[in-house]
Amino acid sequence: MSYTQAELEALLQNDEFVQWVLRPDAAGNSRWEAWMHEHADRPALIARCKRIVLDLQAAEGAVPAEMLAGEIWEEMQAELRPKMHFMRYVAAATILLLLAGAGWWWIKGAGQQETPVAAMPAIMREGNGEILAVNNGKGLQTVLMVDGSRITLSPGAKVHYKSLPGPDARNVRLEGSAFFEVAPDAQRPFTVFAGKLVTRVLGTSFRISGEGTITVAVRTGKVSVSHDGERRSWILLPNEQAVFDAGRNTIDKSVVIHKAILENPNLPAPRFSFDETPAPAIVDALAATYGVDFRYDRRLFEKCKITVSLEEGTFYDKLDVLCKVLGATYEIVNYEVRIAGPGCQ
């Protein structure tokens, strides 16, 4: 069995052959089958040529084209909007209103000294650093994430996520209704999957609610919404909402009518001040709050009594301060935080 370089090249130059390999159809199948069986050398020749064409096709296709297409589509929307000037005017006005609203909310919050702190949902560890947080209570419960983001769950709502997100993404799966406040991190886009709806966060706070009909409403910043597995997306600005109808499989964009759904329901985070507290108790508090697993020599640190305020900053900020106080170091290995240090005598 042999074939020549010339035969091989002739086949690669043949339009019909290449097009049949890339887009096989019945007519092509019978045609090339017949051609193949005219000579004993041809099955091997065809197999080789097919392999080359398909390898080249796959190599050429190794470009994140779908993702780029999605990004370009989003960027294009502003340019394609029919009444652009009007829309811009409305957007500017809503931002002003929201700023005023936020100011009022902040003053009101600051005025009340005896504000109750946010209740924590039940956190279940599902292995590999995966967490399921469920609000089984009757009131709101808040999930604190290590990057400083907060998710306030309505009763019955569930979120599924990785306690220590990877270097390039923060993904959350939601069932039920929740208010999201997302810490900005350009390296790690924050994406919420709810039913068949994908919400990508380009800015800060918004609400997702519903099961069959899912609503995404934006309070601040910029959010993009799309069907799972589709490139087309809708950009939502403050006070805009997208309503996904699972029955009709449509997404409709409109202005938020029920302003109440955009009120930030968040209560202050639980107290994180410690007075002469053994280090392991502080680690336990961090582990419980953020759903993060720790590995360290508990006995070594048992005698370290610490007085520290860890109210400010993200999980990582708190961890930095704690390690500094302990003269210890930490690293993140296999979905857990490993602390090493001399401990206390």
Place this chain on the structure above:
Amino acid sequence: MSQDNLPPATDPGWEDFKKGDRDAFAKLYDEHAPPLIVYGMRVSGEEAVVKDVVQDLFVELWRSRAQLQSVRSVRGYLLKALRYKLMRKAAVRLLYKEELPEQADPVNPEAIILEHEDEIIRRQLIRRAVDRLPRRQQEVVNLRFYQGLSTEEAAEIMAVNYQSAANLLHRAVDQLRKILGPGALTLLILYREG
């Protein structure tokens, strides 16, 4: 073989889009933007340039939709328009100008094993081999083996005659074999002169 004798086939999606149907435009985008990006990356290699030009192309399409002609092949039309826009970028023109005509990079002494079992690694190795070809050969490889165009259509998009496109393809296959080395491009080991 010439398609010039064929009457212009009307693509219903294209006609709806020309009438200003936004859904038809979104469909047109979904269908054509990714392969255009793949081609754009092959021509310019710069993500930012490709994004810019693809966005520009579709915005322009939408705005001038009423004046557009019926086209025989929407894909061919868009590829040609994209290439025209890319070639107006100084950085891209430079890429095409600077290289020695039709001379591939020297052969990599490392043996690249295309029989690699891991498909992803094999794909990357082949992609890197194509990257080493002169620009026009890269282009013809993309148009033929990714976009699935005929040599004639590729020639039309690259604004060269049929024979030049066929020659480019011939040289590309030849160069690929050299770059990948003996024992590399799976098929090429098995053939015997005869």
